[in-house]
Amino acid sequence: xxxxxxxxxxxxVFSLWDGKFLGTWRISTDHTRTADEYxxxxxxxxxxxxxxxxxxxxxxxxxxxxxxxxxxxxxxxxFNCRPLVVGKPECxxxxxxxxxxxxxxxxxxxxxxxxxxxxxxxxxxVVDFGTATTFDVVDHDGAYIGGVIxxxxxxxxxxxxxxAAALPHVDVSRPAQAIGTNTVACMQSGVYWGYIGxxxxxxxxxxxxxxxxxxxxxxxxxxPLFDQGFDLFDTVEDDLTMHGLVLxxxxxxxxxxx
Numbered sequence: 383x384x385x386x387x388x389x390x391x392x393x394x395v396f397s398l399w400d401g402k403f404l405g406t407w408r409i410s411t412d413h414t415r416t417a418d419e420y421x422x423x424x425x426x427x428x429x430x431x432x433x434x435x436x437x438x439x440x441x442x443x444x445x446x447x448x449x450x451x452x453x454x455x456x457x458x459x460x461f462n463c464r465p466l467v468v469g470k471p472e473c474x475x476x477x478x479x480x481x482x483x484x485x486x487x488x489x490x491x492x493x494x495x496x497x498x499x500x501x502x503x504x505x506x507x508v509v510d511f512g513t514a515t516t517f518d519v520v521d522h523d524g525a526y527i528g529g530v531i532x533x534x535x536x537x538x539x540x541x542x543x544x545x546a547a548a549l550p551h552v553d554v555s556r557p558a559q560a561i562g563t564n565t566v567a568c569m570q571s572g573v574y575w576g577y578i579g580x581x582x583x584x585x586x587x588x589x590x591x592x593x594x595x596x597x598x599x600x601x602x603x604x605x606p607l608f609d610q611g612f613d614l615f616d617t618v619e620d621d622l623t624m625h626g627l628v629l630x631x632x633x634x635x636x637x638x639x640x
Contacts, residue, residue, distance in 0.1 A: 389444035413448035417455035440465035497626030499524035511602030
């Protein structure tokens with residue numbers, strides 16, 4: 383069984399793959415969490431959901447470098463396997479990214495690129511609603527060729543709350559109308575409609591620069607919220623990143639056999 387781990391700035395997701403996803407579990411990202419803590423928490427949840435933790439292989443994508451060490455220890459000590467880490471030289475990609483020399487591309491963006499290309503072909507924009515909202519541009523041959531990074535939706539709300547003492551902390555949701563009649567409704571409207579405009583504007587500009595038709599694929603926890611009655615995305619995929627990790631692991635295993 384393959385253990386796929388996607389560590390983001392806010393949450394870390396573990397998925398177990400054995401020809402299909404047997405289960406997915408999520409925990410807050412914390413660089414002080416030890417391998418022992420990961421093991422007790424993860425195997426406990428696996429058994430509660432009827433999954434026997436017979437992990438033989440692992441792959442990690444992490445945007446938080448300090449977390450990788452303990453995740454490596456988890457795989458080495460408790461599952462007796464050496465994990466592939468996306469972004470490291472030993473983890474190869476089907477197509478190398480084409481960006482400025484010396485630039486390091488976030489592993490989550492590489493993983494989304496691989497998954498998006500495998501499912502939808504080239505000429506894509508992958509919009510990932512995470513701690514940051516990222517736009518990844520995928521060329522006709524599956525290469526990552528750059529993109530856009532914008533503040534995430536919840537990050538924007540938190541900044542608004544922190545910077546203005548009179549404004550409360552609110553959750554993002556689609557408001558009934560654009561004109562708010564109280565403070566919370568005004569904030570929700572600003573963030574929601576602001577992000578609709580942000581996505582539309584950035585995608586429109588990318589299409590102008592690429593001068594070709596592009597499919598737009600959305601992923602991330604808040605993606606469905608911005609797909610309510612709008613023609614922003616061609617499709618929304620909740621498992622895109624985990625699917626990409628499985629594909630990259632399979633690609634590396636096939637290369638090792640050759």
